[in-house]
Amino acid sequence: MEKLINQFIEYLEYEKGYSKKTIINYEKDLELFNTYLKENKITDIKNIDYNTIRKYLSHLHEKKYLSSSISRKISTLRSFFKYNLKEKNIKNNPMTLISNPKREKKLPKYLNYEEMEKLLNSIDTSELEGIRDKLIIELLYSTGIRVSEIENIKIKDIKIKENQINILGKGNKERIVLFGEKAKEEIKTYLNAYKEYFQGNILNNYLLINKKGKQITTNKIELIVKDVLKKSSLKLNISPHTLRHTFATHMLDSGADLKSVQELLGHENLKTTAIYTHISNERLKHVFVNSHPRALKK
Numbered sequence: 697m698e699k700l701i702n703q704f705i706e707y708l709e710y711e712k713g714y715s716k717k718t719i720i721n722y723e724k725d726l727e728l729f730n731t732y733l734k735e736n737k738i739t740d741i742k743n744i745d746y747n748t749i750r751k752y753l754s755h756l757h758e759k760k761y762l763s764s765s766i767s768r769k770i771s772t773l774r775s776f777f778k779y780n781l782k783e784k785n786i787k788n789n790p791m792t793l794i795s796n797p798k799r800e801k802k803l804p805k806y807l808n809y810e811e812m813e814k815l816l817n818s819i820d821t822s823e824l825e826g827i828r829d830k831l832i833i834e835l836l837y838s839t840g841i842r843v844s845e846i847e848n849i850k851i852k853d854i855k856i857k858e859n860q861i862n863i864l865g866k867g868n869k870e871r872i873v874l875f876g877e878k879a880k881e882e883i884k885t886y887l888n889a890y891k892e893y894f895q896g897n898i899l900n901n902y903l904l905i906n907k908k909g910k911q912i913t914t915n916k917i918e919l920i921v922k923d924v925l926k927k928s929s930l931k932l933n934i935s936p937h938t939l940r941h942t943f944a945t946h947m948l949d950s951g952a953d954l955k956s957v958q959e960l961l962g963h964e965n966l967k968t969t970a971i972y973t974h975i976s977n978e979r980l981k982h983v984f985v986n987s988h989p990r991a992l993k994k
Contacts, residue, residue, distance in 0.1 A: 700741055701726045704779050714870040717844050717914060725772035741780060745790050749773065753794075763797040763939060770796050804941035804971065811930055812942060818928035824893045828904060829920050836921075836936055838879040840943030840961050842866075843936035847914050849903045854883060865962040873960060884940045898980060944972040
C-alpha cells in the first residue's frame with residue numbers, strides 16, 4: 697500500500713500541481729487509513745471493498761472524529777481509489793456507494809471592526825519583526841487571501857501604484873487581489889525597514905522573511921497570528937483563516953455583491969462564498985431584535 701500511496705502523492709504534486717498544505721493533508725489521511733488496514737491485516741489494495749471502508753468510517757466515528765474531518769478523509773479516499781482504478785491497480789472502486797456524512801452547519805468565526813482595530817493596534821512595531829507581523833495581519837484582513845498564498849508572495853508580485861497583488865492560489869490558479877491605503881502604508885513601511893535592516897540588500901525574493909533573510913512558512917505565520925492575539929487584550933481564539941472570514945463578512949456588510957467577493961476570495965463555487973451572507977443576516981437579525989421598538993423584548 698505504501699508504494700501506491702507514494703505514487704498517488706507524486707501524481708498530486710507533479711501532475712495536479714496541488715499546494716504543499718493540501719498534499720500534507722492527503723498524506724495524513726492516507727497514513728491513517730493505511731495504519732487501520734495494517735491493524736486489520738489488509739495489505740493488498742485488491743482486498744479493500746465497500747465493507748472495509750464502512751468499518752473504517754465506523755472506526756473514525758468511534759474515535760470521535762468530527763463530521764467535517766471524516767468528510768475530508770472520504771474525499772481523500774475517493775480521489776485515491778479513482779486514481780488507482782484509472783491506473784488499473786483495482787477492478788472495482790470501493791468508494792462508489794460511500795456518501796459524505798452530514799456536515800454540522802457552523803458559521804465561520806470573524807472579528808468585528810473594533811476587535812480588528814484592537815488587534816492591529818496591539819502590535820509593537822519598534823523592530824523589523826513587529827513591522828512584518830503587522831503587515832501579515834493587515835494583508836490577511838485587507839485582501840482575504842489564504843495563509844498559503846501570503847506565504848508565497850514575492851516582492852515583484854506587488855504593484856504598489858495599482859494597489860494590487862498577483863496571487864498564485866489553489867491549483868496554481870492566478871488571480872489579482874486588491875488592497876487599500878492602510879495596507880499600502882504597511883507595505884511601504886515594511887519594505888523601508890527591510891532595506892534598512894539588511895543595508896539595502898534584498899536577500900530573498902519573497903516578501904515575508906525572518907531576520908536571517910529566509911522565507912517564513914505557513915506554520916510560522918499561524919504562530920505569529922496566535923502570538924499577536926495573545927499579546928492583545930482580546931479573549932478570542934482565531935487563526936489566519938479567521939481574518940479571511942472577517943474580510944468577506946465586512947465586505948458584504950459594507951454592501952459588496954457576492955460575485956465580487958467570490959472573485960476576490962478565489963472561490964470556484966458561489967455556494968462557498970454564500971456562507972458569509974448567513975453571517976451578515978444573523979448580525980442584521982441581532983441588530984433588528986435589539987433595536988426596533990416592535991421587536992424589543994419586554
